[in-house]
Amino acid sequence: PDTLVYGPFLRYGGYDPVSHAYYASVLAIIHQARSPKAPMLHFRDINVSGSHTEVQGQHLLHYRGFNAWRFDLTILCGMPSRLVEYHVVPSAGNMFVTLPRYRFHVPGVSQRWRWGFFSCNGFDQADKEQEYGGIQPLWRDVMHxxxxxPIHLMVGGGDQLYNDDVWNLPSMVQWLSIPEKASRLNYPFTQEMADQVEWFYFTMYAKHWSQPLFADALASIPHAMTWDDHDIFDGWGSYPDEIHRCGVFQGIFHYARLFYALFQQHATPGRVHELNGTFGGNAWHTVTCFGKTLGICVLDARTERSRAAVVPASDYVKVQQQLAALPSTVRHVVFVTGVPLIYPHIPGAEGFMHALSGGHCCAVGVRTMIAQTGVASSLLNSFDQVELLDDLVDHWSSAVHKDERMKLLHMLQELAQKRSMRVTFLAGDVHVAAWARFASAEKTPKIKDFRYMPQIISSAIGNGPPPFNAVRMLQLFSRKRTVDANTDQKMMPMSTGKLMRAQRNWAIVEEAPLEDGSVLKDGALTFQIRLEHKSMIGKVIHHREDLAIDVINIKVEPLLIQPEASFDASKLTPFGQL
Structure with a gap:
C-alpha cells in the first residue's frame, strides 16, 4: 500500500420510520504509525449550532500494521433534511495538519428519498479498462x-470490484498446473497460498476503494452493498460441488469473505449480523426502509449459492418474515437480486454445455476432440468446465434454479396481495440496461394486479457491454413466456424501442407522481437509467458540460388494492408450499 490511511467509507445502516432514527457507519483503515490508539470521529449538523458529537472507533481488524476502525452514527431525522459534516482524527495526528472533512445528506422525516443503484464496477479484461477510460466516467456523472x-444513498448490486486475477497468483498458477483433477481437488490450501490470497484481496479492495471519484462517492454518499461472483472470482457458486468443496476454493472464499465483510459491510464475518442487523445462516441478507413508504430487500445470492440452490430455503423463510414485519406505511418493496430473475434464455445452450462438462463417454470424446483442435483453452476453463456454463447456470432461468424462482415469486405474490405492497426487482450482472415484468396471465390493470412485478436491470457502471451481435441474439429469444397458470413474464421495450441497451449505465430511483402534475401517490417509483453515450467512450471527462448521458425513465405504479383487514404474518403460507 502507498498510503497510511484508507477511507473514510460511508455505509447506510437503516432507518426506523417510527422513531425516525437514521443509522450509518464509517470505516477508516489507518496504519498504526498514524494511529497507535483508537481514532475519533467528529460529526455535526452544519445548520445546527452545538450539534458537535464525538465517536470513538471500534476496532475490527489488524492486518500488517493496519487497523480497521468502525464508527457508528445514529442521527434523529428532523422535518428539514440534515447536512452532516464529519472527519476522522487519528490518535497521532498533527495539530498543524488540516484534516479533510466530508459531508453527506440525511433526508427529512417527510422527504422522499433519492437514491442510486450500480453494479459491475470494474473490468474483467485489462484492455476494456483502457478502452473505456476506467470506472471514472459514470462515477463523475454520479457526483455531478x-x-x-443530493443522492441520499447508493446501492451496490454486486461485482463492486473484479477479483478474478486471484488465479494469477504464483501459488494458484502452480495449483492449476496439477494435471490430474483428483490430485488438484485433494491438494491442501497451504500457508503460502493463504498469505498470497489474503494480501491480494486486501490490496485489491484498498486500491479499488481509493480510485478517484469512486472514493469521493464512498466518503460522501452512504452505501448499501451485496456481492456477486466477481467480488470473489468469476463463477463462484455455479461450479460443481466437488470443486466448491475443495480446500483451495474454500481457502480463497475465506479471505474473499473476510474483506467483503470489512470493506462492504464494515464488520468482520462473525459480527455482521450483530453490527448490521442482517440475517440468514451463513449469508447476510438485509431488509430495511428507505423512508416511510419504501422498503428494500438486498438479497445475498452468492454466499451459499450452489448448482442446487441460489439461497437456502431456510433463509427464504426469514426473508418472508422480515418483509411481513415491515411497517404498515411501506407501500413498495424493491427486491435486489444481483442476477436478473427475467432474462432471455437460449434453448438448448445450457443442456449442450452441461453434457460437454459431464462424464458421459460421448462428452469425453467431444472434449478430447476439442483439446486436439487446439481451441480447448478458449472453450474449456481452468477447472475442466465448459467456459460460459457457469454464466448460464448462474441465471434464475437455468433449469436447476427455475423451481426456486417460482417459489420465491409465489412468496412475494402472496405478500404483495395481503399487504397491498408493490414489489419491484432490481438487478445488475449482465452489462446491459433493460426492463421486464411479471404480470397476471389474465389481463388486469397494473394498479390492481398484485402479480405485476417489474424488473429493472442496470449494469454496468464500469465494465464494457457485450458485443453487439450477442445482444442482438439475446433479443431474438426475448419472447413472452408462461411462468405458471396465473403468471407470465416479458421483456419490455425501452423508450427507444429496443429491449436492451448495450451501454454502460447506472440508475437513480425516486418516488414520483403517477402522472406529471398529479398528486403524489405513496409507492410510485421512477427509475431513471443514465447511460453513457457512445461519444464519451475512451474520453477523459473533467467538466460537467462534457458529459454525454442518455436518459431512460421507467415509471412503476403503486399497487392500489385493499390490504387484508387483519394481516397476520403467522398465517402466511410457508415458503415453497404455495
Missing amino acids: SHEER
Whole structure:
C-alpha cells in the first residue's frame, strides 16, 4: 500500500420510520504509525449550532500494521433534511495538519428519498479498462448528479470490484498446473497460498476503494452493498460441488469473505449480523426502509449459492418474515437480486454445455476432440468446465434454479396481495440496461394486479457491454413466456424501442407522481437509467458540460388494492408450499 490511511467509507445502516432514527457507519483503515490508539470521529449538523458529537472507533481488524476502525452514527431525522459534516482524527495526528472533512445528506422525516443503484464496477479484461477510460466516467456523472440534487444513498448490486486475477497468483498458477483433477481437488490450501490470497484481496479492495471519484462517492454518499461472483472470482457458486468443496476454493472464499465483510459491510464475518442487523445462516441478507413508504430487500445470492440452490430455503423463510414485519406505511418493496430473475434464455445452450462438462463417454470424446483442435483453452476453463456454463447456470432461468424462482415469486405474490405492497426487482450482472415484468396471465390493470412485478436491470457502471451481435441474439429469444397458470413474464421495450441497451449505465430511483402534475401517490417509483453515450467512450471527462448521458425513465405504479383487514404474518403460507 502507498498510503497510511484508507477511507473514510460511508455505509447506510437503516432507518426506523417510527422513531425516525437514521443509522450509518464509517470505516477508516489507518496504519498504526498514524494511529497507535483508537481514532475519533467528529460529526455535526452544519445548520445546527452545538450539534458537535464525538465517536470513538471500534476496532475490527489488524492486518500488517493496519487497523480497521468502525464508527457508528445514529442521527434523529428532523422535518428539514440534515447536512452532516464529519472527519476522522487519528490518535497521532498533527495539530498543524488540516484534516479533510466530508459531508453527506440525511433526508427529512417527510422527504422522499433519492437514491442510486450500480453494479459491475470494474473490468474483467485489462484492455476494456483502457478502452473505456476506467470506472471514472459514470462515477463523475454520479457526483455531478449528487451536486445538483443530493443522492441520499447508493446501492451496490454486486461485482463492486473484479477479483478474478486471484488465479494469477504464483501459488494458484502452480495449483492449476496439477494435471490430474483428483490430485488438484485433494491438494491442501497451504500457508503460502493463504498469505498470497489474503494480501491480494486486501490490496485489491484498498486500491479499488481509493480510485478517484469512486472514493469521493464512498466518503460522501452512504452505501448499501451485496456481492456477486466477481467480488470473489468469476463463477463462484455455479461450479460443481466437488470443486466448491475443495480446500483451495474454500481457502480463497475465506479471505474473499473476510474483506467483503470489512470493506462492504464494515464488520468482520462473525459480527455482521450483530453490527448490521442482517440475517440468514451463513449469508447476510438485509431488509430495511428507505423512508416511510419504501422498503428494500438486498438479497445475498452468492454466499451459499450452489448448482442446487441460489439461497437456502431456510433463509427464504426469514426473508418472508422480515418483509411481513415491515411497517404498515411501506407501500413498495424493491427486491435486489444481483442476477436478473427475467432474462432471455437460449434453448438448448445450457443442456449442450452441461453434457460437454459431464462424464458421459460421448462428452469425453467431444472434449478430447476439442483439446486436439487446439481451441480447448478458449472453450474449456481452468477447472475442466465448459467456459460460459457457469454464466448460464448462474441465471434464475437455468433449469436447476427455475423451481426456486417460482417459489420465491409465489412468496412475494402472496405478500404483495395481503399487504397491498408493490414489489419491484432490481438487478445488475449482465452489462446491459433493460426492463421486464411479471404480470397476471389474465389481463388486469397494473394498479390492481398484485402479480405485476417489474424488473429493472442496470449494469454496468464500469465494465464494457457485450458485443453487439450477442445482444442482438439475446433479443431474438426475448419472447413472452408462461411462468405458471396465473403468471407470465416479458421483456419490455425501452423508450427507444429496443429491449436492451448495450451501454454502460447506472440508475437513480425516486418516488414520483403517477402522472406529471398529479398528486403524489405513496409507492410510485421512477427509475431513471443514465447511460453513457457512445461519444464519451475512451474520453477523459473533467467538466460537467462534457458529459454525454442518455436518459431512460421507467415509471412503476403503486399497487392500489385493499390490504387484508387483519394481516397476520403467522398465517402466511410457508415458503415453497404455495
